Amino acid sequence: MPSIIEKSILILSRAGTGTTMFSMGLFMAMQTKIIACGPRLTVVGIVLKCLAGPVAMAISCIAVGLHGDALRVAIIQAALPQSITSFVYAKEYGLHTDVISTSVVFGLIVSLPILIAYYFILGYVKL
Structure with missing residues (x-):
């Protein structure tokens, strides 16, 4: 890609995130x-997002044979907070923006300390 x-795409993506955060703040x-x-x-x-999500992800990953670092990354990704993009879609379509x-x-x-805890716990557990 030139x-x-x-x-140009990088500039637009950076501006979009800031504008979205400003819109949600307003x-x-x-x-x-x-x-x-x-x-x-x-x-x-x-509780569902931070505990049930990673547990469900661990169960499904183990069921398909994922292990090691890939399993650890999948569990941590399941505990990541909801993105601000979902607010944009909710506002666009008028669906429970509040x-x-x-x-x-x-x-x-809430998820930042939980993610740190998952990181340390999964570092000591052999998967």
Whole structure:
């Protein structure tokens, strides 16, 4: 690919992420509640994302014969927070943007220490 096209795509991708984050910040600032779906549903969602997701990923990866570093990476990727792109799609199609914005922000805050813990635990476990 010519470098002028590659660099243009890089500039657009960097601008898009920042613009999306700004848009989500404005959206959340206009909300009346920080946790749109209630604390109970938020906790359930975070538990499902950070614990049930990696467990399901480990089971399915082991079932297909994945092991070693590839299995560790798959488990950690399953615990990664929800991307901001899902907020863009939710806003575009008018589907629960308040819940998605809560999920993105709180998922990021909670998942960072959990990801570090997974990294250390999986480093000591032989898979």
